[in-house]
Amino acid sequence: MSATLSPLGDVAAIHDATRDEASLRRFLHGLPGVDQVGAEARAAGLATRSIKTTSKAWAIDMAIRMVDLTTLEGADTHGKVRSLCAKAMRPDPSDPAVPAVAAVCVYPDLVAVAVEALQGSQVHVASVATAFPSGRASLATKLVDVREAVAAGADEIDMVIDRGAFLSGRYGQVFEEIVAVRAACGGAHLKVILETGELATLDNVRRASVLALLAGADFIKTSTGKVAIASTPPVALVMLQAVREYADTTGDVRGVKLAGGIRASKDAIRYLVMASEVAGPRWLAADRFRFGASSLLNDLLLQRHKLARGSYDGADYVTVD
């Protein structure tokens, strides 16, 4: 598909869009709408694909590699984070062939603990910053949060957008905040959490996705996992379309992270099918597609056992974190 035929227009149009608040609004509101029922039907259709057993084994390992193993509790301790890091590096103590996950995701004050625990491994340290999960703090506070996490060694920053500003139409403010956080990240990768459950409509999901991509997000991410409605298939569909169109238009390939509510291997595999069919096979890589999860990993391991053993496994055969 040639770049000029994308709904994002071309590179010049994208450049124009970020000139000022009015241009940004015009651009975002000029994007084609998303019909909810149609998007749900398409997502449901993709969910009926059935994949080969060999592909399934491959997909489970791929999904494990894509996991941001996450703990974001008020009760988190150094011990909990260290244990999670151990699991991230070697998810299945009984099987060294199981790959490590992509990253461990913690609050900023625990980044240092994770960095130390993961030393020598390929597992990244991700941290939610910017007054996660509500994002309700001054920009200055958010930037301090980000800088501290980066200084402590975080490779990846998961920020939340200001949904209040977005919903009241202050797109410029949301944009500027992302740009500022992006700058504060330095070399760290930036994932921008849209909190799609609070955006309420798929039109908003599309606009917020494009807005975040314009502002420099390396990843766009569905949810903090702290609201009732997190990742849903139609939301993932719309976000995957957005990164695909952005890549088609600019040549710049950005990623999607689904977080919140994905607990079953079956769901993860369906999302991989979706990523492959909607965005394209090149999104089947841990630097372009992630699952933010805690319990998903164990289910992936259980399914992996099932494929290897040919019979079903029990919860006692995977580790409790």
Next chain:
Amino acid sequence: MPAAPPFEYAPAPEARETARLRASYGIFVNGGFRAGTGETVATTDPSTATALADVHEAGPGDVDAAVAAARSAYDAVWRDLPGRERAKYLFRIARAIQERGRELAVLESLDNGKPIRESRDVDIPLAAAHFFYYAGWADKLEHAGYGSSPQPLGVAGQIIPWNFPLLMAAWKLAPALATGNTVVLKPAETTPLTALTLAEIIAECDLPPGVVNVLAGGPAIGQALVEHEGVDKLAFTGSTEVGKLIQRTVAGTPKRLSLELGGKAANIVFDDAPLDQAVEGIVNGIFFNQGHVCCAGSRLLVQESVAEEVTARLQERMRSLRLGDPLDKNTDIGAINSGEQLARIRELAAAGEAEGAQRWSPPCVLPERGFWFPPTIFTGVSATHRIAREEIFGPVLSVLTFRTPQEAVDKANNTPYGLSAGIWTEKGSRILWMASRLRAGVIWANTFNRFDPASPFGGYKESGHGREGGRHGLEAYLASR
């Protein structure tokens, strides 16, 4: 990281044995199965062009026997059976279809060539739903708006096509039986198996003998049914050409007639449409059931300002369509139902090229055996081209453009047909403006090819008369008010 084999979808075929295919089939008359006195023909699996089973078709004498059986069942039992009792039979049939859903779905895909995903998720559930819906009407007819004591017509002859064999049988049988008529049903010659299995279900549900009779057979049997003096009502779904023939044949007789005929629907995409869903709707509109759909969105009318973009996205989307084994759950596009139909599609596609339209299909390996046609679009189509006017009844889309809403309406209506139309725009007032001007019986706005037993379906102009589905669907089987 290992070299990623992009996803390979497993052949995930439904087991052929599920269909419980028999070596031979006959006809169902007066509650019993027997070999018809007509020819014996093989019904084939169009995906391999191999024989599935022998069908001992009906002969002329069987038509007489079936009509006589329907008449005596009407007089002796059915017309006077209280509505609530008729309802119970229909509910039972609906349940039995659900129970044997998997078998029926596999059998349908084998005999018709349609993807199992469609027979499993659309045809069979909707067939059951139609029986459920009309079961509920059977004891409420006096509230349907057709008079305080609406009366059945008598014996209904029903002739159905090969594109949705079981679903069309359900569309025909359910309202006829709910209203107290008895039926002689003739399924299409290339797809008789699910209707005959439905007859088995009907027998197992203890429907009184003769209330439903099923005659496998070709056009001659259809004609005999149309001409039969013992038939009070005819319902036909099929081509406009045959529909006209039937209308001529019943001229001057007291037979009531309802027709559901061809179409050449416009699927209209405005520049403010939800484009991703519009592309899905275009794909669903023309490639659902290999385009063997009378209401298929076979003319894409796209606003010039987004024509290139929509075409490009459509082509991109078409690349991910999977054509192949109808029994594979991953298959999007199955086989063309018959060699005859394939020849017609090929002829019209060739005419499209000869007339100067540009033909495009995604890279697509067609199976060596069987009847196959790749999903195809034609761009640069003008209104005078045959592919813009004639019903192709295959996976072939003609792309035309328009500039203004009025032009879209004019082009959409510029056809002798009037079955369906699609509108894609985010502007509510424009949807209603368009919907009120399109001369078609079903308007899908921001969706396409949706069906429901509660929703009336049927055409304007040469797409036929009468409605099937909903309260309106009762009218064709009740004496005039």
Next chain:
Amino acid sequence: MRKTYKLAIGGAFPRSESGRVYPVEDAGGTLLAQAAQGSRKDARDAVVAARKAFPGWAAATPYNRGQVIYRAAEMLDGRREQFAAEVMAAEGLARDAALAVVGEAVDRIVWYAGWADKFAQVAGSANPIAGPYFNFSLPEPTGVVAILAPQDSSLLGFVSVLAPVLCTGNSAVIVASERRPLPAISLAEVLATSDLPGGVANVLTGFTAELAPWLASHRDVNALDLTGAAPADRAGLQRAAADNVKRVYVPRDEDWAAEPGLARLAAFVETKTVWHPIGV
């Protein structure tokens, strides 16, 4: 003064393009007038006029259509004496009986006028489907309807077949009673002064058996009412009508004095069903 009776096509009152006339006699055999003997080309012109008028009339609000049709009843009511005289002559009725017929005709038009903005509520529906869609069905006019008016009832029968066709938004080409055409032509004059747009109701006089086949086979006619056809001609007309899958109305025993019911309203409408997703 002797009145000249002409055709009514497209809001004008032309003579037959053929120049032909035929004598119309009263019930006792006395010559009443020379009526235009409509031709194949007059039928063609009438269909063109009806087709042209159809979109506007169909798009008029039902309230407006009802008002226009009610106005026709008012105009007819104001000319009771004239119409009673014409019906007396045509049908051989006594004056009181003829006046009663005119009164019935007025009432019939009023009855149908009232249906214009109600029929869709009776014939339409919101359909409770199993999915996230709003789905509704509405009756819409079929298009151009060719009507063969009854041969016996020159005024009451005529309005009883014409009014239901017009009230749902169709346009009509109506062939008046062959031997009793004069009240129909006078009624056309009433319609022309009742704000009914030209071409919505076109009245032909002449020989039904000559005109009907052209209308039945005309592919720009969407529906055909056989009421005034000779029983022996019906089958042939039905066969011709199949050429473009016309809707054909076959009359039963018609009692023009009885409450009409909905059959004629329902016969010349198409049910349109519209789907739209429900989402945010």
